[in-house]
Amino acid sequence: MPRTHSKPRPPAGRHARTPAFGPVRGVYVPRTADAGAFAMSTYGIPLLVLAVTESAALTGLAFVLEWLPRLSAFALAGAAVDRVGSTRVLRIASVLRALVVLAAAALLPAVGDGAGAVVTVMTLAAVTGVLTEFSYIAAETAGGAASRDAGEHAHRVQAVLLGIDQGATLAGPALAGVLLESVGATGMLLTIAACSVLGAVLAPRQRPNWPQEAPIPVVQSMKTGWRTLRSLPALGWLCVGLLLSNTAIGLVQAAGPVLVIQHLGGTSSQVGLVWSAAAVASLAMVALARLAIDHVGLWPVGAAAATLASAACLVLAAADTYTVFLVLVALLMAGEAGMTVVLRTLRARLVPAEVFGSTLSLIILLLLAPFPIAGALVALTPAALLGHAITACAVLQALGLAVSFAKLRTHPAARRPVTA
Numbered sequence: 001m002p003r004t005h006s007k008p009r010p011p012a013g014r015h016a017r018t019p020a021f022g023p024v025r026g027v028y029v030p031r032t033a034d035a036g037a038f039a040m041s042t043y044g045i046p047l048l049v050l051a052v053t054e055s056a057a058l059t060g061l062a063f064v065l066e067w068l069p070r071l072s073a074f075a076l077a078g079a080a081v082d083r084v085g086s087t088r089v090l091r092i093a094s095v096l097r098a099l100v101v102l103a104a105a106a107l108l109p110a111v112g113d114g115a116g117a118v119v120t121v122m123t124l125a126a127v128t129g130v131l132t133e134f135s136y137i138a139a140e141t142a143g144g145a146a147s148r149d150a151g152e153h154a155h156r157v158q159a160v161l162l163g164i165d166q167g168a169t170l171a172g173p174a175l176a177g178v179l180l181e182s183v184g185a186t187g188m189l190l191t192i193a194a195c196s197v198l199g200a201v202l203a204p205r206q207r208p209n210w211p212q213e214a215p216i217p218v219v220q221s222m223k224t225g226w227r228t229l230r231s232l233p234a235l236g237w238l239c240v241g242l243l244l245s246n247t248a249i250g251l252v253q254a255a256g257p258v259l260v261i262q263h264l265g266g267t268s269s270q271v272g273l274v275w276s277a278a279a280v281a282s283l284a285m286v287a288l289a290r291l292a293i294d295h296v297g298l299w300p301v302g303a304a305a306a307t308l309a310s311a312a313c314l315v316l317a318a319a320d321t322y323t324v325f326l327v328l329v330a331l332l333m334a335g336e337a338g339m340t341v342v343l344r345t346l347r348a349r350l351v352p353a354e355v356f357g358s359t360l361s362l363i364i365l366l367l368l369a370p371f372p373i374a375g376a377l378v379a380l381t382p383a384a385l386l387g388h389a390i391t392a393c394a395v396l397q398a399l400g401l402a403v404s405f406a407k408l409r410t411h412p413a414a415r416r417p418v419t420a
Contacts, residue, residue, distance in 0.1 A: 039172025063375030177272030225362030241404025305338025
């Protein structure tokens with residue numbers, strides 16, 4: 001009788017299949033195109049709303065509409081990636097986003113400046129928010145697989161991916177502001193569509209290694225992610241701290257157009273410049289964090305980044321000139337970038353591959369939940385009191401990060417440096 005050899009079962013989830021290209025072509029290049037569309041959508045559409053409506057309240061509401069549907073999309077996105085693979089999800093979401101922004105570009109000149117324009121830009125904010133999160137989950141899942149392949153050097157892969165994200169944040173807001181001022185909404189929306197199409201075209205094919213699995217219910221996906229996160233207390237505490245930190249960061253982002261244009265007398269392009277300067281600082285922090293983690297481990301780097309972010313945000317509300325505001329936002333986002341390297345590295349090290357999509361969706365859902373809340377705060381808070389709201393959130397941020405990194409201090413995965 002012939003001998004049979006059992007084959008080990010491959011990691012669950014179609015995103016775990018071996019890509020047809022290496023990490024540069026298969027992960028980094030598609031991530032760059034998607035990150036460009038993500039950054040321009042996230043920062044450009046609120047600028048578009050303010051330009052169309054001239055209302056701080058509606059700008060805050062647009063931020064809510066941009067982020068709230070994203071949160072409802074995460075569970076679906078995680079289940080879809082685990083079901084059909086990151087490549088297919090990335091392609092479909094990118095193509096649909098391109099079609100939506102092209103439709104808005106065609107509608108805005110036709111509807112004029114009245115209620116039709118308000119409805120169009122608000123709908124655009126909501127729909128692009130959903131599609132952007134589908135593509136983001138797909139791209140992040142592919143990055144998680146690349147990090148697992150890198151083993152102990154996972155933080156280096158995550159530093160590259162975060163560098164791509166921050167590079168897009170460097171170019172995206174500034175480009176959105178310049179396009180909005182120079183060629184109007186149509187030019188900005190056409191550029192977002194072009195980035196989306198490029199992401200769909202560059203997404204690599206994957207070689208199927210096993211038959212298609214049964215669909216994963218959304219509720220089951222969320223329960224799986226929650227069980228996994230509860231079983232990893234180090235990751236859970238870090239998520240708690242970053243959730244409070246993101247409340248402050250979200251409020252600064254949502255209030256940014258109002259603070260710069262209406263309080264500091266700036267322009268749309270100067271709003272974009274704030275986030276571009278923040279991206280430069282974040283890129284520098286990512287490079288420093290990558291080198292520092294090699295020598296001292298994750299915890300000291302994360303704790304230093306948390307201290308920087310907390311201090312900058314506490315002072316931010318007192319900024320009385322555009323330059324001071326720009327510098328403080330840059331320092332805040334640099335600290336956030338350092339903490340994000342720590343989060344992504346711990347996530348790649350600790351979360352099992354077979355539940356990565358579900359756990360990733362839950363973590364991102366938790367960390368982005370403060371953003372629509374921040375938009376609602378901007379919509380409901382009188383413009384003169386926005387500084388006080390930022391200060392209150394900064395205090396919560398500092399307390400939350402202090403507790404989180406105190407809990408994380410003794411965890412082996414966060415303490416050991418990477419050798420070799």
